[in-house]
Amino acid sequence: MNTKQVCLFLNGEHPRSIPDLKNYKMVCATDGAYSFLKANNIVPHFISGDFDSITAIPKSVEVIHTPNQDFTDFDKILQILFDRGFSDIHVYGASGQEQDHFLGNLHTALQWQNKLKITFFDNYGVYFLADTKVKLSNCLGKRVSLFPFPKAMGIVTKGLEYALNDEALFFGRRIGTRNKAVEDTIEISFKTGDMFLFIND
Template sequence: MNQKNTGTQMTDKALLFINGIPPKNLPETEVYSLIAATDGAFHYLKEKNFPLEKLDFISGDFDSHSGNDENVYQEKFIYTPDQNKTDFQKSLEIIAEKGFKKVDVYGGSGAEMDHFLGNLTVAFIFKDALEITFFDEFSSYFFAPKDLVLENVKGKTVSLYPFPKTVNIITTGLKWPLTKENLDLTTRIGTRNIAVDERVTIDFENGALVIFLSR
């Protein structure tokens, strides 16, 4: 399971910018078949001189947008006023409706930790429908499938975070291996492990598990 794009060939992945801490370095866009942003992220993309014509859609309620934005990019706006869902959730719904299964997300982390936890919870809701990988300046993180393989990771920090419980975990290639062990938010978590091999495998029987992989 490759967690990062390494070439320039277009993939079946979508790229989504959301309104957390803006990435210092914008990702390559040529490898994505769809590129989208929430209306909050749209502001920082403009400031970073992102080529906005590459956006396939921008979703949100657009309360903070100027008339010029409306005139130039109106055909890309998808109005999503439902206040019972976050802009992130509504954007994922649109991406799923368009048939995509893999989404790379930038801007998911934030100085306000409720923002980060909210985004992680939304990813949990979609974990069976979409393969979502978040990227920030420090790590990538995602909900693991039950038979995860990580390649070319020797020396990287690999944290296993139960959400809220993960049963019968078996790992190979980690400094502190797990052999049919459980992780639980209330008793034991598996953060700050280290990959001692280039190839790491993580299998588990039941539950949900978030993997944080240092960049």
């Protein structure tokens, strides 16, 4: 793991297992996720948000108040990390609980795709906004879903049970959910559009 990566906790479904935080250069959280960190004896480098989800503001960590309601707490903390020179963000707690937050987090990832590399982890697997060419190892037997956001054109896949060969996916018409990796290494490419990949164990 790159030691310049950031571990960011959001206030969605809490991870059942804590990642090895020693591998991260920075550990931070939105205000709503701080109670989970505190309960697990995790001291972040900073927390940020409008602090509408926290009862007692801690004195032992850096607190960054971002009250602007035109942006989500996720978007605002990404801006802080970007301004501090970080670009590779691992996000925990982006899904689960209120699903409008989950969709909003996908929207935010799309807005930051040209500035940050954002990878989401939950209790089922990993998901991320894909580059136009992706090659992944250790995938045999895993569920792979291709989710256009809202469309992706010219998709070609290798190593999946149901192959795509220069095909298109459109949200609301056709999506590529619940495919399966039949090889250890899979390759996915597309020509235009945006697409999230979900890799579930």
